[in-house]
Amino acid sequence: MSSLFWNIRGINKRYKQKELKKYLGNKRIRLAGLIETRVKDHNKARVLNNIVPGWKALNNYQQADNGRNLFVWDPSWLFGNPVSLQEVQDFYNACMQHIDVYEHPWQADYYIWSNKQQGPERITSRTNRSFGNSEWMLKWGQVVTLYDLPFISDHAPMLITLQQQFSHRHASFNFFNVWVDHDSFLPLVKDKWKEERAKNHMQNVWMKLKSLQPASKVLNNQEFKFIRLKIDKTREELLHLQEEIAHHPTDTLIQQEKQALLNLEKWSLIEESAFKQKSRVKWVKLGDSNNKYFFDVCKERSHRSQILEITSLAGIKLYDPQKIKEEFILFYGDRWVPRQFVYCRCANKL
Known part of the structure; x- marks a missing residue:
């Protein structure tokens, strides 16, 4: 599904209505926000029927006399309850004031508005942008805002196409630094390095490294897979032990509590080290516990490496x-x- 946000600068003229209707059809737009329509309240039904017959619409005429902004959508594609002004206002406050908002990746020219003048009188600017928060990135981080040609306006329309992420590619082998600290890693490397796999020295080294890949994957699956589940399990064990100690403290329980704390620290640092390596964030020190940040960066990097269109x-x-x-x-x-x-x-x- 594709959506559009456009400072249209007036759609009262019949030719603009026809061109806008054709544009929405060609781009398969199912949801559109039109700004500065310059359509008066008593004309809006007629104008919308010329452009998007049968579509639902919201406007800001009651809140601003000269607002004339329209939000339209195809009800055959979008379902749900009507959107109230309070819901829109809460969304605005949450995105722009209370949480971290970032600008979407975008394509096209940097300057997306001009005053349509010539020579030294011509002015261009970047006046419109699209933003998203971390929740948007987790679900739609692969989305790119496309600034199309201005066409019948002096502002470039912003096209946002929502589509599911496809990940059918074969995952490449990644070496994680946390493997080095495991007791069985060095013996595993020594066993593989004793093998002679080719007469040529460089080819021999390369084939030894290749032979380490499946063995390293086995080690990772046995010892480091599902780290988040291991952390949750260790945390539950720690809380259970501390409840037991509160009622019946014994040396055995206290020793088990110490071991649980060590295990919790161990798995937490391993998880953070893996996220740090995946996200390639060099300046964050291990132990900062910025797991949500690391995860967001990893997702963003994954989206960037895809070919979606x-x-x-x-x-x-x-x-x-x-x-x-x-x-x-x-x-x-x-x-x-x-x-x-x-x-x-x-x-x-x-």
Whole structure:
């Protein structure tokens, strides 16, 4: 589903209504916020019927005499209860005043507004931006705001396309530093390093490192997998022990409490070290316990490394993963190697 936010600078003229209707249809917009429409209250029903017949709408005429801002959506795509002004106001306060808000990644020219003048009288500026909070990033961090051409306005429309994240790619091998501190890691490396796998020295080293990958994955699955569950379990054990000590303190329980505290610290530092390495945040010291921050950065990095849309050779935007894969094969197959070879080697791997 695609949404649009546009400082339209007037839609009273019939040609603007026709062009806006066509634009919404071409971009498959199902939700739109239109600012500075300059449509008077008694004309809004007629204008909206010309542009988006059958759509629902909200406006700010009662709150601002000259507001004339419209929020429209296709009810066949969006469901739920009507949005009240109080809900919108709470959203504004929460996003802009009380929580950390960041600007979306964006594409197109930096300056998205101009006064339409020529020569030295021309002024350009970046007046409109789109923002999101950490909750938005966790669900829609892959979304990019596209600033389209101004068309019938002097402000560029902001296009936001919501689509699910596809992650069918094969995950690459990552070495985690926490493995080094485990008792079985060095013996594991020594056993693999005694093996001779090739006569060439460089190839021998490379093959030894490759042979460490499956063994390291086994170690990780046995000792470091589900760290969050281990932390929660250790925390519950600690609380249970402290309740027992409060009623019947014994040397055994006190010793178990000390061990539980050590285990909690151990798993907490291991989790934080892994998040720090994944997020590549160098300046945060281990022990700061910024797990939510680390997780947000990891998610943002993961979203950035994906290809969610491309423009085909025919000039059509593609969003479906299968069509994107086929377009890559078509593009590079004609340039590097015979297409038959590309299809048989790459069709199941992209």
